[in-house]
Amino acid sequence: MTKYVYLFSEGNASMRNLLGGKGANLAEMTSLNLPVPRGFTITTEACTRYYNDGRQIAKEIEDQIMEALAKTEKIVGKKFGDPENPFLVSVRSGARASMPGMMDTILNLGLNDTVVQGLAKLTNNERFAYDSYRRFIQMFSDVVMEVEKSKFEKILDEVKEKKGAKFDTDLTAEDLKEVVEKYKELYRKEKGTEFPQDPKVQLMEAVKAVFRSWENPRAVVYRRLNDIPSDWGTAVNVQEMVYGNMGNDSGTGVAFTRNPATGEKKLYGEFLINAQGEDVVAGIRTPESIEKLKEINPEIYNQFTVIAETLEKHYKDMQDMEFTIERGKLFMLQTRNGKRTAAAALKIAVDLVSEGMITKEEALLKIDPKQLDSLLHPNFEPKALKAAVPIAKGLPASPGAATGKIYFTAEDAVNAVKNGESKVILVRLETSPEDIEGMHVAQGILTGRGGMTSHAAVVARGMGTCCVAGCGEISINEEEKYFIDKNGKKYNEGDWISLDGSTGNVYGEKLPTIEPEMTGYFATIMQWADEVRTLKVRANADTPKDAAQALKFGAEGIGLCRTEHMFFDADRIPAMREMIVARTEEQRRKALEKLLPMQRSDFEGLFEAMQGYPVTIRFLDPPLHEFLPQEDEDIATLAKEMGMTFEELKHVVTSLHEFNPMMGHRGCRLAVTYPEIAEMQTRAVIEAAINVNAKGIKVVPEIMIPLVGDVKELKYVKDVVVKTADEIIKKAGVNLEYKVGTMIEIPRAALTADEIAKEAEFFSFGTNDLTQMTFGFSRDDAGKFLEEYYNKKIYEFDPFAKLDQTGVGKLVDMAAKLGRQTRPDIKLGICGEHGGDPSSIAFCHKVGLNYVSCSPFRVPIARLAAAQAAIDNSGNLGQK
Numbered sequence: 001m002t003k004y005v006y007l008f009s010e011g012n013a014s015m016r017n018l019l020g021g022k023g024a025n026l027a028e029m030t031s032l033n034l035p036v037p038r039g040f041t042i043t044t045e046a047c048t049r050y051y052n053d054g055r056q057i058a059k060e061i062e063d064q065i066m067e068a069l070a071k072t073e074k075i076v077g078k079k080f081g082d083p084e085n086p087f088l089v090s091v092r093s094g095a096r097a098s099m100p101g102m103m104d105t106i107l108n109l110g111l112n113d114t115v116v117q118g119l120a121k122l123t124n125n126e127r128f129a130y131d132s133y134r135r136f137i138q139m140f141s142d143v144v145m146e147v148e149k150s151k152f153e154k155i156l157d158e159v160k161e162k163k164g165a166k167f168d169t170d171l172t173a174e175d176l177k178e179v180v181e182k183y184k185e186l187y188r189k190e191k192g193t194e195f196p197q198d199p200k201v202q203l204m205e206a207v208k209a210v211f212r213s214w215e216n217p218r219a220v221v222y223r224r225l226n227d228i229p230s231d232w233g234t235a236v237n238v239q240e241m242v243y244g245n246m247g248n249d250s251g252t253g254v255a256f257t258r259n260p261a262t263g264e265k266k267l268y269g270e271f272l273i274n275a276q277g278e279d280v281v282a283g284i285r286t287p288e289s290i291e292k293l294k295e296i297n298p299e300i301y302n303q304f305t306v307i308a309e310t311l312e313k314h315y316k317d318m319q320d321m322e323f324t325i326e327r328g329k330l331f332m333l334q335t336r337n338g339k340r341t342a343a344a345a346l347k348i349a350v351d352l353v354s355e356g357m358i359t360k361e362e363a364l365l366k367i368d369p370k371q372l373d374s375l376l377h378p379n380f381e382p383k384a385l386k387a388a389v390p391i392a393k394g395l396p397a398s399p400g401a402a403t404g405k406i407y408f409t410a411e412d413a414v415n416a417v418k419n420g421e422s423k424v425i426l427v428r429l430e431t432s433p434e435d436i437e438g439m440h441v442a443q444g445i446l447t448g449r450g451g452m453t454s455h456a457a458v459v460a461r462g463m464g465t466c467c468v469a470g471c472g473e474i475s476i477n478e479e480e481k482y483f484i485d486k487n488g489k490k491y492n493e494g495d496w497i498s499l500d501g502s503t504g505n506v507y508g509e510k511l512p513t514i515e516p517e518m519t520g521y522f523a524t525i526m527q528w529a530d531e532v533r534t535l536k537v538r539a540n541a542d543t544p545k546d547a548a549q550a551l552k553f554g555a556e557g558i559g560l561c562r563t564e565h566m567f568f569d570a571d572r573i574p575a576m577r578e579m580i581v582a583r584t585e586e587q588r589r590k591a592l593e594k595l596l597p598m599q600r601s602d603f604e605g606l607f608e609a610m611q612g613y614p615v616t617i618r619f620l621d622p623p624l625h626e627f628l629p630q631e632d633e634d635i636a637t638l639a640k641e642m643g644m645t646f647e648e649l650k651h652v653v654t655s656l657h658e659f660n661p662m663m664g665h666r667g668c669r670l671a672v673t674y675p676e677i678a679e680m681q682t683r684a685v686i687e688a689a690i691n692v693n694a695k696g697i698k699v700v701p702e703i704m705i706p707l708v709g710d711v712k713e714l715k716y717v718k719d720v721v722v723k724t725a726d727e728i729i730k731k732a733g734v735n736l737e738y739k740v741g742t743m744i745e746i747p748r749a750a751l752t753a754d755e756i757a758k759e760a761e762f763f764s765f766g767t768n769d770l771t772q773m774t775f776g777f778s779r780d781d782a783g784k785f786l787e788e789y790y791n792k793k794i795y796e797f798d799p800f801a802k803l804d805q806t807g808v809g810k811l812v813d814m815a816a817k818l819g820r821q822t823r824p825d826i827k828l829g830i831c832g833e834h835g836g837d838p839s840s841i842a843f844c845h846k847v848g849l850n851y852v853s854c855s856p857f858r859v860p861i862a863r864l865a866a867a868q869a870a871i872d873n874s875g876n877l878g879q880k
């Protein structure tokens, strides 16, 4: 029989997949004899089974839950529903990977009309008992029964107003009894039944609600953004309640063993006196620093610091802990490896190695490569920053420099981006999990309320997005979409502001930014990564500027120069158009003559910038529609330049129309029909290489033929290339080595890679087209329906961003093997978007590619991801 329920005393940290992160750590802390309130965990397998069984909890699982409940009751000496000695629990979700704020929690479960009286007597605190009960009714109704929270809040506000109470704490026990009655009445009205009085029914309903919440829309979006598979499921933790709201000798807080923003080695945290668990995280009241606890209760503070140190040593990582003090007694409610900014992640990883706690390899594995992205983007230009006067200051919740136009709802921010706005800042009173997509598209987040551990702060740090939280100096009006700064100036939707996430300063203007530097801890980590990785990292770059940036970020070559991109500039596009619309070879050669010097000097620039590193130049591959003039005005101008009439040219343009340009006259098909194009490009590459070689920089150019599906196509174009190149080299009287290879981006090429390798000295997997052609949907249009595919769980991720290892990956693997079979020393790389995606990079490592190529800004990410893939594969982990 499968075991679906584990007491905390039965589990440990290694059972994360089964017990979820929270459950496994609660079990581990229990085994370390730390003060953890007792309880049990219902496994992630129970969640999966719940879905497989048609959203039902099997009898077998229910029996195991009841058995664990009975055992826990015995251990704590309390009983469900017993007014003399009631057992009250919290019910929380806990997935394998932490999903902050994503899943729902229910507190005070077990209360009912009689138990509340018992609790009042037992605690000698009627107010506390009824306050707990009204909170429970609200949470249970909202989370489990889907009665809107706002309806309860309205009742509470009405009672407060009637009693002249400003804060909730001003309400008396009698007032709260009235609130409870009204809440129950609301429940009856909404659900048509009485509020459930049987704690066992409450428990089973709550467990189901947690399972259900795994599929709520915000959890689904979070999983997609964070590569969490939907079949993992969530565990449920049922734990004895402890109360931080029992008076001034009670409290609750969150603390990190190191500063999560900077990585500084110092206990860092916040707590609230006389408050219940969620109050700190929800950011409703602004909490006190943990330092203050030292003054208020030095004994508890000392006990806590010892526990914090123990946990950090035990887990060998920075810990994020939740605790509660109930009437002077400390309880640990949770510990986990803390989320941190990219800067903090680097410092902590390097520090843990110098403290002798972990190896370099372990340190590398602790850093999420995607997180580095936030360090690779600009900071404010120091002079401009110094001159600027802040309009307000909030908490520096997540570092970085953000400049953008302000929007006051997540939806408005998302729409602004959809409508082409590239820089938006989300301004909210406080954020909630519903805001996740808006937070994701924003350059920065500004909140009016909440502390360093509020939802906005935690999520922004995880995303590497700049965030200033708890900025009480501005007053925000979300409904009317404006805020007012401390001087009374009004900022409306669409106005520019800038945020400094490292200081908490807010500026009422657009500040200039500068490029980042890779120094200090960043450089150390990159050096360690380079020591262990076997995959080379190149960049996709089309200009000397991009190439220089790539080199600065550690690229070891250019894996893809898209030559058609060199003609997008306004002053170059006419020559390119002239070439495309040419009707005779003569016209075409004339246009190509104009393109030759531009192309040659571009290549010289690239070769020089790359200082002898390999450069792969891909021959023309434009889907023609990207270049054709569409507007009559442009056609008229071009016609004039080409000495044609408007009608003549319009006719040519119409005749070039393709029904499916992505599968049309592009790639090597262009060179097959017009070999003079390949001749010109070969001339430009070879002459540039000869010129740069003459300057003492050794260049071995790699010429890459795109969109090949048949070896005969490749051979045809290659023959043109070799003939042209060899003639030029011979004429120049020099020695120049060059290589000719191809892209594998059509399934037929992958299937016949053994044939193709006879002609190709290298393969570069063009996984953008390979994905498009394998799935059979357009890379330009898939966005229109993929969203529905995610909603319907047909796909969990965008196959154009993360390699589909099952299908497209199979083709890559097969082509790599077939290619090597024919030509054992064939060089294999990838240059589609996937070359910068960590999980796809791990796949490339596994199938034995030689390099990945990605955009310059992703080069450091790829270096780290490649190192992680090497460490994971080589089994070096854990060896000191």
Ligand code: PEP
Pocket (backbone or CB within 6 Å): 560, 562, 621, 745, 765, 766, 767, 768, 769, 770, 831, 832, 833
């Ligand atoms: C590809 O198809 O993966 C590729 C890199 O080429 P492009 O994106 O230019 O079609």
Ligand code: MG
Pocket (backbone or CB within 6 Å): 706, 745, 766, 768, 769
């Ligand atoms: Mg392509």
